[in-house]
Amino acid sequence: MNGFGTFVQLVADGLAQGSLYAALALAIVLVNQATGLINFAQGGMAVLGSYIGMSVGNLLVPTNLILGVLIGIIVAVAASFGLGALIERFVMRRFQGGEEDTKVVATIGLLTLITGIIALIWGYNFLPYPFFFNTGLSFTVGGIAISLWSLTTFLTIVALMIVLQLLFTRTKVGLGLRAVADNPNSSALSGIRVGRMLMIGWGLAAALGTIAGILLAAKAQLNPGNFDAILVYALAAVIIGGVDSPSARSSRPSRSRCSRTSPAPMSPGSATT
Amino acid sequence: MLLELEHVAAAYGPVQVLEDVSLSVPEGSAVGILGANGAGKTTTLRAISGTVRVPSGSIRFKGNDIRGKRPELVAALGIAHVPEGRGALANLTVQENLRVGAYLRKDRAGIESDIAFLLDLFPNLERRYGSNGSALSGGEQQMMAIGRAFMAKPTLLVLDEPSLGLAPSTAKTVYTAIARLRDETGISMLVVEQNANLAFSVVDSAVVLETGRSVLTGSTAELRGNDEIRRAYLGG
Ligand SMILES: Nc1ncnc2c1ncn2[C@@H]1O[C@H](COP(=O)(O)OP(=O)(O)O)[C@@H](O)[C@H]1O
Numbered sequence: 207m208n209g210f211g212t213f214v215q216l217v218a219d220g221l222a223q224g225s226l227y228a229a230l231a232l233a234i235v236l237v238n239q240a241t242g243l244i245n246f247a248q249g250g251m252a253v254l255g256s257y258i259g260m261s262v263g264n265l266l267v268p269t270n271l272i273l274g275v276l277i278g279i280i281v282a283v284a285a286s287f288g289l290g291a292l293i294e295r296f297v298m299r300r301f302q303g304g305e306e307d308t309k310v311v312a313t314i315g316l317l318t319l320i321t322g323i324i325a326l327i328w329g330y331n332f333l334p335y336p337f338f339f340n341t342g343l344s345f346t347v348g349g350i351a352i353s354l355w356s357l358t359t360f361l362t363i364v365a366l367m368i369v370l371q372l373l374f375t376r377t378k379v380g381l382g383l384r385a386v387a388d389n390p391n392s393s394a395l396s397g398i399r400v401g402r403m404l405m406i407g408w409g410l411a412a413a414l415g416t417i418a419g420i421l422l423a424a425k426a427q428l429n430p431g432n433f434d435a436i437l438v439y440a441l442a443a444v445i446i447g448g449v450d451s452p453s454a455r456s457s458r459p460s461r462s463r464c465s466r467t468s469p470a471p472m473s474p475g476s477a478t479t
Numbered sequence: 480m481l482l483e484l485e486h487v488a489a490a491y492g493p494v495q496v497l498e499d500v501s502l503s504v505p506e507g508s509a510v511g512i513l514g515a516n517g518a519g520k521t522t523t524l525r526a527i528s529g530t531v532r533v534p535s536g537s538i539r540f541k542g543n544d545i546r547g548k549r550p551e552l553v554a555a556l557g558i559a560h561v562p563e564g565r566g567a568l569a570n571l572t573v574q575e576n577l578r579v580g581a582y583l584r585k586d587r588a589g590i591e592s593d594i595a596f597l598l599d600l601f602p603n604l605e606r607r608y609g610s611n612g613s614a615l616s617g618g619e620q621q622m623m624a625i626g627r628a629f630m631a632k633p634t635l636l637v638l639d640e641p642s643l644g645l646a647p648s649t650a651k652t653v654y655t656a657i658a659r660l661r662d663e664t665g666i667s668m669l670v671v672e673q674n675a676n677l678a679f680s681v682v683d684s685a686v687v688l689e690t691g692r693s694v695l696t697g698s699t700a701e702l703r704g705n706d707e708i709r710r711a712y713l714g715g
């Protein structure tokens with residue numbers, strides 16, 4: 207029973223941890239689908255979003271814990287969406303029509319830049335994220351302890367996946383996003399504003415990544431390099447799951463230009479050099 | 480004049496492909512573009528829809544200068560371009576492809592009745608309605624592409640070699656449907672075709688392109704009577 211209990215706890219924690227990888231992986235896939243490239247800065251953007259959420263949260267939590275945390279998260283998600291869209295518009299689009307490899311290198315540069323900016327503003331120390339509850343808490347069901355954080359994380363990510371699925375299959379903007387991911391030139395001929403869709407795609411990916419980043423930070427605290435190691439797992443999930451298609455319906459060969467290379471984790475120290 | 484091109488040049492990067500193309504499409508008519516492989520037919524259509532650079536010349540649609548406008552804007556003005564190779568959205572279903580075509584429309588009832596019209600026009604599409612674009616045969620993809628363009632409710636339908644890569648009987652089916660589309664909706668058309676016999680089953684007049692220049696324009700009857708045209712494009 208005791209061994210089984212430990213097993214269940216590990217599975218619950220594993221599911222939570224895995225769902226974080228999955229969320230970051232999905233963010234990477236969203237961008238890859240829309241643009242054909244792997245955004246190595248996805249984790250860095252998620253961490254930046256989390257820092258914004260933390261700062262807003264720290265400001266507001268003293269007056270009301272739940273509301274403060276919630277507003278922090280909302281601001282972080284909205285800011286990440288905007289930042290993702292702006293990065294697409296003003297950074298990535300400059301490389302449009304150029305070499306695919308150049309764009310990938312640009313995202314690596316972006317990661318370095320973002321990590322540097324975070325370190326500049328918030329430093330390298332681990333900072334606690336103000337969250338709804340103490341993430342060390344757990345509750346027991348039939349003698350098995352389940353971590354409240356694991357349950358919250360897992361359910362949140364599952365809910366997000368469902369919402370995204372509905373967005374893609376039931377809404378007009380979802381149809382536009384999928385059309386552009388499928389064939390941007392052809393979509394433009396139907397009047398779809400391709401640039402706008404790419405911005406939305408980058409924004410959605412950044413917002414999704416930030417939610418994963420906040421859930422991670424709530425447990426492990428915040429650090430500029432929070433997602434460096436996880437990026438490797440997320441990329442593994444992306445590559446094993448198929449880069450092209452979150453819904454795994456794609457029959458076309460992968461457009462990814464780096465599906466065989468796995469990146470070395472970046473050390474925060476490299477950011478300032 | 481619905482569409483008017485005057486002395487249009489076009490270039491891919493530094494490579495100039497069109498030298499001097501002029502043509503016009505009167506409101507309600509169907510105009511063909513004939514020419515050998517590489518003459519610049521596809522590039523002419525791309526110049527209209529804004530997918531290739533047009534360094535000089537003028538392109539006017541409904542009186543507005545559309546030269547150099549982005550493809551999204553040209554589409555919004557009422558030109559629907561079925562590109563060479565059909566431009567199918569491979570991972571979207573037939574239904575979704577048609578809805579993408581109607582992306583800029585707000586009239587729900589009109590969209591539904593136009594889909595019903597298309598499924599009647601192309602019974603194959605009704606059978607494959609839930610299938611992904613990639614699962615369709617070449618002919619079905621062509622029908623879907625024409626359907627998607629039509630769903631935009633355009634003033635001008637631009638078709639790039641609808642018969643390309645199709646078996647002769649399928650090509651004929653597609654052209655029969657195009658002719659019916661024209662008869663029943665009165666939509667204006669600009670049709671690129673290498674097979675002049677097929678083109679002449681739909682168009683009222685045609686322009687002949689040679690190495691990036693429009694060299695001859697005439698009604699279908701005039702062109703049929705032209706010995707050179709008959710030899711070059713009508714198989715004797
Ligand atoms: N994307 C492109 N880049 C460079 N040259 C091109 C491109 N597309 C076509 N061309 C060249 O432009 C010329 C005209 O091509 P095109 O308009 O496709 O002719 P057509 O449709 O009449 O067969 C050809 O010489 C072709 O090689």
Ligand SMILES: [Mg+2]
Nearest residue numbers: 520521563640
């Ligand atoms: Mg062509």
